[in-house]
Amino acid sequence: MQYPKLRELKEAITALIKGPYTTKFPAEPHVPEKRFRGKPEYSKDGCVGCKACAEVCPTGCIEVKDISDSEIPLRRLELHYDSCIFCGQCQAACITHEGIKLSNKFDLAIFDRSQAIEAVEKELTLCEGCGCVIGANDHLAWVAKKLGPLAYSSPTSYLSALKELKLAYLDIKKQEDLTRQDRIKVLCPKCRREVTLNT
Ligand code: SF4
Numbered sequence: 001m002q003y004p005k006l007r008e009l010k011e012a013i014t015a016l017i018k019g020p021y022t023t024k025f026p027a028e029p030h031v032p033e034k035r036f037r038g039k040p041e042y043s044k045d046g047c048v049g050c051k052a053c054a055e056v057c058p059t060g061c062i063e064v065k066d067i068s069d070s071e072i073p074l075r076r077l078e079l080h081y082d083s084c085i086f087c088g089q090c091q092a093a094c095i096t097h098e099g100i101k102l103s104n105k106f107d108l109a110i111f112d113r114s115q116a117i118e119a120v121e122k123e124l125t126l127c128e129g130c131g132c133v134i135g136a137n138d139h140l141a142w143v144a145k146k147l148g149p150l151a152y153s154s155p156t157s158y159l160s161a162l163k164e165l166k167l168a169y170l171d172i173k174k175q176e177d178l179t180r181q182d183r184i185k186v187l188c189p190k191c192r193r194e195v196t197l198n199t
């Protein structure tokens with residue numbers, strides 16, 4: 001006759017006294033443990049739109065959509081949580097540590113998978129020369145703040161910082177034939193090089 005192992009016997013007696021480890025969800029609400037990794041959620045104020053979370057996501061479930069032809073150019077980050085593996089890499093890589101956090105939400109079943117989207121939108125800064133995307137306004141301001149006085153070495157950087165402080169008004173319009181006097185403008189690296197070389 002085979003005797004039960006002592007460990008299993010101990011577990012059986014503990015379960016008899018304390019009750020089962022499993023919860024009664026969905027009959028009763030379940031509160032996950034503190035460090036539970038549930039649905040990732042964006043914070044509109046904490047996110048600066050740098051897209052680092054999309055770069056590190058191992059499943060590629062964060063889609064970055066730059067809509068530059070609308071009246072207000074926007075970057076939209078769409079997290080398709082039906083493909084998320086809740087690894088927490090997005091939260092770990094977030095440059096502000098506040099942009100995206102894994103919540104304790106776990107009951108995510110829905111009938112239409114296309115609705116499984118968590119999104120945040122950020123206004124974009126476009127190049128005044130060619131109109132290409134330079135980055136999200138908040139990201140440029142965040143970088144300028146990090147750089148401190150060094151931000152004044154680049155017009156794109158300090159104009160973004162001054163705009164954030166409401167000390168500069170940028171009415172960005174695409175302008176071809178840039179000359180040297182257009183150096184103090186928000187420009188992408190390619191246009192800045194051309195402006196610098198133009199005499
Ligand atoms: S938790 Fe992991 S899989 Fe889910 S969005 Fe973040 S990085 Fe991607």
Ligand code: SF4
Nearest residue numbers: 047048051053094099
């Ligand atoms: S600030 Fe954080 S949440 Fe926002 S795009 Fe960058 S990494 Fe993602």
